[in-house]
Amino acid sequence: MIEMQDVSFGYRAGSELLSGMTMSLQPGMFHFLTGPSGSGKTTLLRLCYADLLPSSGKLSVFGQDVAGLSRDGIAMLRRRVGVVHQDTQFLDHLPVAENVALPLSVSGQPADIEAMRDLLGWVQLSQHARALPPSLSGGERQRAALARAVILSPDVVLADEPTGNLDWDMSMRLMQLLVELNKTGKAVLVATHDLNLIRAVKAQVSARVLRIAGGGLQLAGAEL
Numbered sequence: 001m002i003e004m005q006d007v008s009f010g011y012r013a014g015s016e017l018l019s020g021m022t023m024s025l026q027p028g029m030f031h032f033l034t035g036p037s038g039s040g041k042t043t044l045l046r047l048c049y050a051d052l053l054p055s056s057g058k059l060s061v062f063g064q065d066v067a068g069l070s071r072d073g074i075a076m077l078r079r080r081v082g083v084v085h086q087d088t089q090f091l092d093h094l095p096v097a098e099n100v101a102l103p104l105s106v107s108g109q110p111a112d113i114e115a116m117r118d119l120l121g122w123v124q125l126s127q128h129a130r131a132l133p134p135s136l137s138g139g140e141r142q143r144a145a146l147a148r149a150v151i152l153s154p155d156v157v158l159a160d161e162p163t164g165n166l167d168w169d170m171s172m173r174l175m176q177l178l179v180e181l182n183k184t185g186k187a188v189l190v191a192t193h194d195l196n197l198i199r200a201v202k203a204q205v206s207a208r209v210l211r212i213a214g215g216g217l218q219l220a221g222a223e224l
């Protein structure tokens with residue numbers, strides 16, 4: 001569903017951050033992306049939803065080569081990819097429910113009140129539907145961000161360090177939601193440097209671990 005063949009990327013011409021990356025996100029599979037701070041995890045995620053385009057190599061998303069896509073084509077493709085950003089990026093003056101529903105209004109779809117109620121219930125934020133984002137705890141913000149990422153029923157969910165500021169219990173609660181999503185058939189990719197988190201999830205679900213090292217991408221072995 002997302003495939004990279006020999007993809008390289010640099011923010012500045014002549015200086016590559018990532019090079020020779022070949023990988024595919026498998027439908028229905030749980031994936032982790034790990035690597036040291038600054039190694040390029042966020043950058044790789046941004047490539048996965050065509051927020052950045054490769055400097056060289058081939059990137060296909062849902063079978064379409066992104067190099068040949070118009071802006072509208074890229075916008076259509078992004079609707080099938082739910083993203084939980086590292087900084088949750090809420091509009092602080094809008095209540096949680098309206099923030100979660102934003103992808104619907106942006107894509108011109110009506111809000112389904114019943115579905116919204118179910119979604120907020122799933123992330124255990126029913127009580128906070130009318131709250132403003134600044135009043136939420138870190139875990140609540142991440143769960144709201146996850147609800148917003150899945151409101152368009154994407155095929156793939158990408159989460160960038162979603163547990164970065166959370167304690168262990170809250171981190172596992174969030175990962176549990178991602179595991180549940182994965183069990184409904186969605187491909188999930190979680191960027192994290194927390195190897196204990198990867199081990200805890202791998203004890204519950206089969207997961208592939210990709211590691212960025214030296215600007216390239218490797219499949220991590222049995223040590224995880």
Ligand SMILES: Nc1ncnc2c1ncn2[C@@H]1O[C@H](COP(=O)(O)OP(=O)(O)OP(=O)(O)O)[C@@H](O)[C@H]1O
Pocket residue numbers: 011017035036037038039040041042043044161193
């Ligand atoms: N928009 C940008 N313009 C220029 N350089 C950037 C930009 N975004 C990131 N970088 C640089 O690219 C490198 C990789 O950043 P990236 O955020 O992808 O790493 P990361 O592995 O996600 O890091 P962390 O684990 O700390 O979040 C860093 O050196 C960063 O400073």
